[in-house]
Amino acid sequence: MTEHATRWLAKNYRITAQRVDCTLRAVRGTLEIRFGLGSLPGCPPPRLMAKLKCTLVAENALSKSLLQRSINGNSEAVFAIFLPEAGEYGLEVYANDPVKDGNSFFVVWQYIIISDCDSPVRGLPTIPPTYLGPVSRFDSMGLKALSHTDPFIQANTGELCIQFARHPDKPLRIMAQLIHCSHDVSEDCSQQILQQTRDFQIYFVIRFPHPGFFKFQIYALPYTEPGESLPSVYNYLLEATQVNRGRNGHVMCFPQQFAQWKEGCYLHTPMDGILYPSGSNQPTADTVPFRVTIPTAHAVAVVVGEDWTHLSKVNDCWIGQVCLKPYWGIENQLALCAKYNVDDGNYGTLLEYRLAKR
Known part of the structure; x- marks a missing residue:
């Protein structure tokens, strides 16, 4: 032609x-x-x-x-x-x-x-022409990409935050998945995502475990629609050149997040999913400050073994100091729990941390 x-x-x-x-x-x-x-x-x-x-x-x-x-x-x-x-x-x-x-x-x-030369980029995965960007129901669910409107992101630091807005009159169940996909491998790295919500905005903080390409897939479904399966609403391809490492050189994950955490909560501190004793290669003070926003909670506590430390509400945050010195080398986990019904004594686990050994 x-x-x-x-x-x-x-x-x-x-x-x-x-x-x-x-x-x-x-x-x-x-x-x-x-x-x-x-x-x-x-x-x-x-x-x-x-x-x-x-x-x-x-x-x-x-x-x-x-x-x-x-x-x-x-x-x-x-x-x-x-x-x-x-x-x-x-x-x-x-x-x-x-x-x-x-x-x-x-x-x-x-x-x-x-x-005159080849590209330094290697490992580009196979991506269908219509894969990247918003999927058909994205707009109707009241979502809007705020921080990154281009679905191909080249990240030059080990941490990335992607921000969305949602319509205040359209509450959603929402989750995300991070998949390492260089050379068409498929490795689930979703533990490297921290999902946060505040003022009708959703933040996905990503810590890259290694360089390369990652698919970042967001799923959502209105609370008014039944079903356990959330449809895809937006797809990104991320190219990471740096890795997020802690002081000891290891890749640092986020705390494990349970379903209720993704219903409007925001973590200020501690962000790292593994807490270390002071004197280790990556020390955490033996007394760890906690500060979180859990909008509909009536009480919030940090639980280690059989011991509970209740946090105090200050404005829109739950705050408190938790002494971990007695638990190093004895307990392996720490849970952040919340009670949503004032007449019910049951607490649900929102976040779970690992306690490192001395």
Whole structure:
């Protein structure tokens, strides 16, 4: 197909290329190409897909060199390209009108890409074209991405916080999953997520256990809808270059979070899921301050073995000092528990910490 014909098709599909030159040069083996997606009132924007070609590179390597995502409310499509070797490549971009084209895609743009070197990025997983970003029910559930509206995040520190807002009149059950996926492995690292809620905003704090690519998948369901299975509502791909380590060089997890914790709670301190005695390689003071927000609790306590330390309510926080010196080397766990019914003596566990040995 001629260049004139493809550009006519692109215009017909209301697609605008930000890079109109047909020959592009990659920088350090990496290139990003963006397209604006227009649509008629009441009609969905066109769907795009792309294919990278090079006769000297294996098809499998080419398929793992292209990452597609939609941003800005599906008004822009972005193709990130990580070339596996130096050389000359072809990129074909295809479009589909979801109203009239069925499953057929047509070439709307063609590029020649030249690179003097390969990309330093390695291990890009296989990601379907429509995987990244919000899923169909995201908007109807009253959710909004605040901190990161681009579903591909390159994190240069060992810790990352992703923030969402929810509608105050649409309470949700919500959870998240972190999966290490470099080279298409699948390792669940969800213990490295701390889910927090405050003022109708949800915070996901992530500590990366090692470098590489991670899928970060968010699930939600309104409380008004029955069912144990929460559907997917937003998908990220995270590229981590640093690891979060404690003072002893080990990766530090968060405390284990139980279901009730994810119903509006916020942890101020302690954040680390393993508490260490003073004098160890990663000391925690023998008296540990606790400060948490649990909006609907009537009482909150820290439990170690058979001993209970009740926290005091100050404004919207429950605070207190817990002496752990008698328990080092004897007890293995510490639980943060809350009572929600003033007439009921039962406490439910919200968080669970591990106590390190001396």
